[in-house]
Amino acid sequence: MMEHAMLRSLFPQLEHSTYLNSCSCGALAQPVIDAVQHYLQLWKCHGGRAWYADGGWLEALDSARAHIAALLGASPHEIALAPNVSTALAALASCMDYAARPRVLTTSLDFPTLAHQWLAKASAGAHCDILPSPDGCTVPVEAFAAVVDKRTALIATARVYFTTGAIQDIVALARLAHDAGALLLVDDYQGTGQVPLDVKEANIDMLVGGTQKWLLGGPGLSFLYVHERLHARLHPSVVGWFGHAHQLDFLLQPWEPRGDARRFELGTPALPAVYAANAGMELVRKTGVDAIRRRVKWLTETLVSGLTEAGFQLTMATDPEKRAGIVMLECPDAQAWVVELARQSIIVDARPGHLRIAPHFYNDMDDIERVLKALKELEWRNAAGIASSSA
Numbered sequence: 092m093m094e095h096a097m098l099r100s101l102f103p104q105l106e107h108s109t110y111l112n113s114c115s116c117g118a119l120a121q122p123v124i125d126a127v128q129h130y131l132q133l134w135k136c137h138g139g140r141a142w143y144a145d146g147g148w149l150e151a152l153d154s155a156r157a158h159i160a161a162l163l164g165a166s167p168h169e170i171a172l173a174p175n176v177s178t179a180l181a182a183l184a185s186c187m188d189y190a191a192r193p194r195v196l197t198t199s200l201d202f203p204t205l206a207h208q209w210l211a212k213a214s215a216g217a218h219c220d221i222l223p224s225p226d227g228c229t230v231p232v233e234a235f236a237a238v239v240d241k242r243t244a245l246i247a248t249a250r251v252y253f254t255t256g257a258i259q260d261i262v263a264l265a266r267l268a269h270d271a272g273a274l275l276l277v278d279d280y281q282g283t284g285q286v287p288l289d290v291k292e293a294n295i296d297m298l299v300g301g302t303q304k305w306l307l308g309g310p311g312l313s314f315l316y317v318h319e320r321l322h323a324r325l326h327p328s329v330v331g332w333f334g335h336a337h338q339l340d341f342l343l344q345p346w347e348p349r350g351d352a353r354r355f356e357l358g359t360p361a362l363p364a365v366y367a368a369n370a371g372m373e374l375v376r377k378t379g380v381d382a383i384r385r386r387v388k389w390l391t392e393t394l395v396s397g398l399t400e401a402g403f404q405l406t407m408a409t410d411p412e413k414r415a416g417i418v419m420l421e422c423p424d425a426q427a428w429v430v431e432l433a434r435q436s437i438i439v440d441a442r443p444g445h446l447r448i449a450p451h452f453y454n455d456m457d458d459i460e461r462v463l464k465a466l467k468e469l470e471w472r473n474a475a476g477i478a479s480s481s482a
C-alpha cells in the first residue's frame with residue numbers, strides 16, 4: 092500500500108474531519124475531482140465530439156467496464172453499466188419467466204430495493220420470500236436451504252449486509268441455488284472494493300453493485316455482472332439503445348440485443364459520474380483490495396474491541412472473519428448522536444436503532460481513537476443527564 096500519509100493527503104476532506112461513513116459514500120479524493128474537471132475540459136474543447144475523442148467519453152465507458160471486471164475477476168463483456176442498482180435490477184427482473192419459477196428468496200437484512208423489485212411484480216406472478224434473521228445479524232445458509240425449491244428462480248441477497256456488516260457464505264449459497272436449478276444474484280454494493288471477490292471462483296451468476304461507497308466514485312454509476320454462460324438465455328424487455336447490437340447504426344428495427352452483458356444497458360450514462368468512478372476505482376485497484384481488507388479489518392476490530400470494553404452493545408457477526416468494515420452500535424437516539432458527532436467533525440451515520448461507523452483504508456488509528464473517545468463522552472453525558480433529571 093502507498094505510504095499512508097501520502098495516501099491520506101489525497102483526501103482533502105480528511106484534513107478537517109474524521110470521516111467514518113464510507114458505507115454511505117466514500118470520501119472524495121483529489122484524483123476524483125481532477126477526473127471530473129478533465130471531463131468538463133473535454134466537453135469544453137470538443138462539444139459532442141468528446142464522445143469519440145482520444146480518452147473521450149466512449150473510452151471512459153470502456154474503462155469503467157474494465158475496472159469493474161478486474162475488481163470482480165470477470166471479463167469486461169460480462170459487465171453492464173447502469174445509473175443505479177435499482178435500474179440494473181429492473182432490467183434483470185424483466186428477463187424472468189415467473190410462470191415457470193415464481194419464487195425469489197431474499198432476506199430481512201438486505202437493502203430494500205432488492206425485495207421491492209419482486210414485490211412490485213406480484214401481479215406478474217412473482218413471489219418474493221423475505222427470510223427473517225434469527226439473530227438480527229445474519230441469515231444462516233440452512234435457512235435458505237430449508238425453503239429453496241424447484242419453483243425458486245433466484246436467491247437474491249448481499250455478500251455484505253448493509254444492516255450489520257456481516258459477510259455471507261456466498262459460495263454455499265451459489266451451490267444451494269444451482270442444486271435447485273435456480274440462480275444466485277448478489278447485491279455487492281457493500282462488498283466490492285473492501286472484501287476481495289472472484290465471481291468465477293464463487294460461481295456467482297449475477298451481481299449488482301455501485302461506485303459510491305467503497306469504490307470512492309460518488310453516486311451515479313452502478314453495474315451489473317452477468318456470467319457469460321447466461322447472456323444468450325436472458326432477454327430483457329426493459330431495454331434501451333445502448334443495449335442494441337448495432338447501437339451506432341441507429342436502426343429502429345429489428346430489436347437486436349447485444350450478444351454480451353451490455354444488452355442490459357439502457358440509455359446515455361451520466362458521464363461526470365463515470366469519470367469520477369474511474370478515478371475512484373483506479374485508486375482502489377492501485378491500493379489493492381487485499382491490502383484494503385487487511386487495513387479495514389485492523390481498524391474495525393480495534394473499534395469493536397474498544398466499544399465492547401466500554402460496554403456498548405454491537406449488532407455484528409460474532410466471528411471477526413465474518414465482519415466487514417461496518418460497525419453497528421445499538422443506539423436508540425442514533426440521529427441525535429450523528430448530529431452531535433458531526434458538530435465535533437466526526438462523520439458517521441444512523442440506521443434504525445443504530446449508529447453506523449464505517450472506516451476505509453484512508454482512516455488511521457487516530458480516527459478510531461477520536462470516535463471512541465467522543466462516543467464514551469456522549470454515553471457518559473447521557474447517563475449523567477438521566478441521573479440528574481431523575482434525581
Ligand SMILES: Cc1ncc(COP(=O)(O)O)c(C=O)c1O
Nearest residue numbers: 175176177202204253278280281
Ligand atoms: C447493499 C445496497 N444495495 C443497494 C443500494 C442502493 O441502491 P440504488 O443504487 O438503487 O440506489 C445500497 C445503498 O445505497 C446498498 O447499501
